[in-house]
Amino acid sequence: MSQGWQLKEGAGQYHVVSEDQIWTAIMKVLSPQAKKTTSYKFALLRAIIENLYKSNGDLEIHFNMLAQSFAKLYWNLVVRNGYTQGPRTQIEKELLLFKEVQSIPDGVTFDSIPEEVKGVLVKAIERNIIHKDVVGALFADTDGILYGFVKKERKVKLTPSGYGFLLKYQTTVFKLVNYELAKFLQKKNSLVTHGILLEEIENITQRESLLQFQQLLVENSGSSCFYTGRSLDIGKKSIAVDHFVPWSFVHSDELWNFVLTTGALNSSKGSKLPAERYLEKIDERNRLFQQVGDVYVKQYMESYDFIHFVKLYKYAELNGFEKGWAPVS
Structure with missing residues (x-):
């Protein structure tokens, strides 16, 4: 053999x-x-x-x-x-x-x-x-x-x-x-x-800059904070691209897992999982992305499936990632 x-x-x-x-x-x-x-x-x-x-x-x-x-x-x-x-x-x-x-x-x-x-x-x-x-x-x-x-x-x-x-x-x-x-x-x-x-x-394989994804998010879903709905000043360094399910679990940069927020909220969230109620909101956003004509957005969204995404979220919790983060009112 x-x-x-x-x-x-x-x-x-x-x-x-x-x-x-x-x-x-x-x-x-x-x-x-x-x-x-x-x-x-x-x-x-x-x-x-x-x-x-x-x-x-x-x-x-x-x-x-x-x-x-x-x-x-x-x-x-x-x-x-x-x-x-x-x-x-x-x-x-x-x-x-x-x-x-x-x-x-x-x-x-x-x-x-x-x-x-x-x-x-x-x-x-x-x-x-x-x-x-x-x-x-x-x-x-x-x-x-x-x-x-x-x-x-x-x-x-x-x-x-x-x-x-x-x-x-x-x-x-x-x-x-x-x-x-x-x-x-x-x-x-x-x-x-x-x-x-x-x-x-x-x-060593974590991406150095998420600016490319920031631009795609702004162009195709607007410039408001995903978690609070408040407008973001795109010209300021305080804007941040957040991994909805933390990078330290996914080890991959996927457009369907990115949301816009402020630098302060991104730091507060850290490696926590957002509250479960945000799952429907990100799915609604991702279904809109699947209808976008931009070739890069289409390419990034090819692997998206909501059932798969929920499973990813659940397994992250199973692997010890704290669930339930939300901005303090």
């Missing part, structure tokens, strides 16, 4: 699988006893979590979405922060060569790279890393419990059991993956303190 990375496709376990079986499969990948010459499996688990809410109705995630997550994570680790993955690691070679060819200065973050240039890098990582071996390797190590895949179609298809498990335990799995990734990288970067590295990894 071919090794996992050599497989062209793999059928996932689409029958019901117990949570204990899934935990066993994931912990096998994360275990210190598992042989790891690269950090790819950690990065792929993390990328799947970051793209859970971008999967379609068939629970499919396309390779380019996983490659986008890979590119951002490794660019910020290797190029921005200078953490080596090992001298013979393919992704490090890809990134450093790309930086040289594109004449990108030291210290530039992934979000600062022009979109057209970024797209070239993502395609290269999809072709040379994701497609070549990573998807098949993690599939084999988890016995197809989390997903199946078809390289020709450039997508993974999450199993219902795997999808439900990651929704339910994503905060725990995300933290475990980050911890093991930090341990792996510390061995390659011995002068770096583990605690500092772990903190950086947890937040």
